Amino acid sequence: MNSVHDLGGMHGxxxxxxxxxxxxxxxxxxxxxxxxxxxxMLGRWNLDExxxxxxRMDPGDYLKGSYYxxxxxxxxxxxxxxxxxxxxxxxxxxxxxxxxxxxIPAGRMAALLERGGPTAMDNTDVPAFRAGDPVLVRTFNxxxxxxxxxxxxxxxxxxxxxxxxxxxxxxxxxGTDRLPAYLYNVRFEAGEIWGAGDAQGNSSVHVDxxxxxxxxxxx
Amino acid sequence: xxxKELPHHGHGPGEIALRVRRxxxxxxxxxxxxxxxxxELVDRYENRVGPRNxxxxxxxxxxxxxxxxxxxxxxxxxxxxxxxxxxxxxxxxVVENTPDVHxxxxxxxxxxxxxxVLGLPPAWYKSSAYRARVVSEPRTVLxxxxxxxxxxxxxxxxxSTAEIRYLVIPQRPRGTGSLSxxxxxxxxxxxxxxxxxxxxxxxxxx
Numbered sequence: 001m002n003s004v005h006d007l008g009g010m011h012g013x014x015x016x017x018x019x020x021x022x023x024x025x026x027x028x029x030x031x032x033x034x035x036x037x038x039x040x041m042l043g044r045w046n047l048d049e050x051x052x053x054x055x056r057m058d059p060g061d062y063l064k065g066s067y068y069x070x071x072x073x074x075x076x077x078x079x080x081x082x083x084x085x086x087x088x089x090x091x092x093x094x095x096x097x098x099x100x101x102x103x104i105p106a107g108r109m110a111a112l113l114e115r116g117g118p119t120a121m122d123n124t125d126v127p128a129f130r131a132g133d134p135v136l137v138r139t140f141n142x143x144x145x146x147x148x149x150x151x152x153x154x155x156x157x158x159x160x161x162x163x164x165x166x167x168x169x170x171x172x173x174x175g176t177d178r179l180p181a182y183l184y185n186v187r188f189e190a191g192e193i194w195g196a197g198d199a200q201g202n203s204s205v206h207v208d209x210x211x212x213x214x215x216x217x218x219x
Numbered sequence: 220x221x222x223k224e225l226p227h228h229g230h231g232p233g234e235i236a237l238r239v240r241r242x243x244x245x246x247x248x249x250x251x252x253x254x255x256x257x258x259e260l261v262d263r264y265e266n267r268v269g270p271r272n273x274x275x276x277x278x279x280x281x282x283x284x285x286x287x288x289x290x291x292x293x294x295x296x297x298x299x300x301x302x303x304x305x306x307x308x309x310x311x312x313v314v315e316n317t318p319d320v321h322x323x324x325x326x327x328x329x330x331x332x333x334x335x336v337l338g339l340p341p342a343w344y345k346s347s348a349y350r351a352r353v354v355s356e357p358r359t360v361l362x363x364x365x366x367x368x369x370x371x372x373x374x375x376x377x378x379s380t381a382e383i384r385y386l387v388i389p390q391r392p393r394g395t396g397s398l399s400x401x402x403x404x405x406x407x408x409x410x411x412x413x414x415x416x417x418x419x420x421x422x423x424x425x
Binding site: 005006007008009010011013014015016017018020021022023024025026027028030031032033034035037038039042051054063066067069072075076079084085089090092093094095098099101102103104105106108109110112113114115116117118119120147148149151163166167169183185190193194198199200201202203204205206207208209210 | 235236238239240241242243244245246248249250251252253255256257258259260261263264265304305306307308309310327328329330338339340341342343345346347348349350351352354355356357358359360363364370371372373374375376377378379380381382383
């Protein structure tokens with residue numbers, strides 16, 4: 001979806017505040033971090049659904065809010081959408097019924113984190129592109145989740161490497177099965193993306209691009 | 220029940236803290252979250268997993284040519300050799316700075332970051348300003364961080380849009396030939412492994 005989470009190339013944010021050296025700025029952010037991971041481990045949604053939930057935050061609130069406010073919004077939305085808590089419960093903080101899910105105990109955390117959630121998959125198809133191939137990112141504007149940032153859409157690049165097949169996030173974010181798609185690292189010259197007059201010299205952007213986002217560049 | 224006067228969608232700092240406390244107590248009371256597990260999660264990423272891990276990877280790459288080759292060919296496996304693996308580092312790639320190329324990492328769409336080797340990202344890495352600017356004006360951003368590069372050095376920005384996580388291998392500082400691997404690791408800051416600093420300098424402070 002085209003919202004303000006897709007920040008690459010936007011203007012007006014000013015200097016980077018490098019005094020913010022820590023991850024957690026406010027004490028409640030630790031709680032949001034831990035609740036988000038612990039609830040995610042219940043297995044009712046995947047990481048792409050989490051990202052899509054954060055992206056659906058009101059764009060004005062997203063830009064005004066801190067990073068962990070995005071997480072808080074996403075967590076509350078998923079808990080409601082997946083039926084784990086009700087709007088009433090969220091408002092009151094008091095449970096109105098029991099849940100058939102049980103918490104992941106502390107003792108299982110280390111093993112789950114060490115395993116993580118690999119996204120590499122087998123794919124019986126042959127990759128459409130190879131390193132060195134010129135490619136054109138398609139122009140598309142889905143209202144749903146995508147990992148194709150706006151600044152590369154319609155732009156030309158060259159495949160740097162193929163990462164093999166990975167879970168395709170655009171469909172995974174709607175809670176469907178894990179479908180494989182080949183993933184490539186694509187090199188874009190800064191001038192192609194930003195225009196020769198606005199790009200900074202001798203620079204490039206490397207972006208991981210899924211095969212369905214691209215076509216061969218015959219130009 | 221249904222205490223509607225409570226500021227469920229408040230945005231002030233005090234209101235958010237209250238909203239989070241209410242959510243935490245609800246999820247614990249419903250048996251969905253174990254408070255001890257929450258403590259474990261925070262302690263792990265606040266106190267145990269951090270950029271010291273990545274610094275060991277870099278120092279090993281600087282001192283062991285065979286390790287460096289394994290790291291360049293399959294970073295996930297080479298990093299696992301040192302005991303670092305898992306969430307947000309399932310698929311690792313290293314990008315090596317050279318006299319001709321300087322690499323810098325961002326996630327413009329959210330804030331992807333290689334947790335097993337760097338821990339959780341600093342707040343500035345997640346800021347709108349960094350995510351917006353480093354792809355379009357990388358040289359200006361690097362200068363703000365104190366890194367001025369010659370024009371003949373290519374700046375390569377890596378936008379982590381999928382599940383590949385990037386670790387920058389900075390250039391080994393000159394005059395460090397006699398240092399041990401541990402001493403070399405001391406020279407490798409978190410910022411150098413993001414690409415907004417050079418090795419041998421302390422993390423940038425404003």
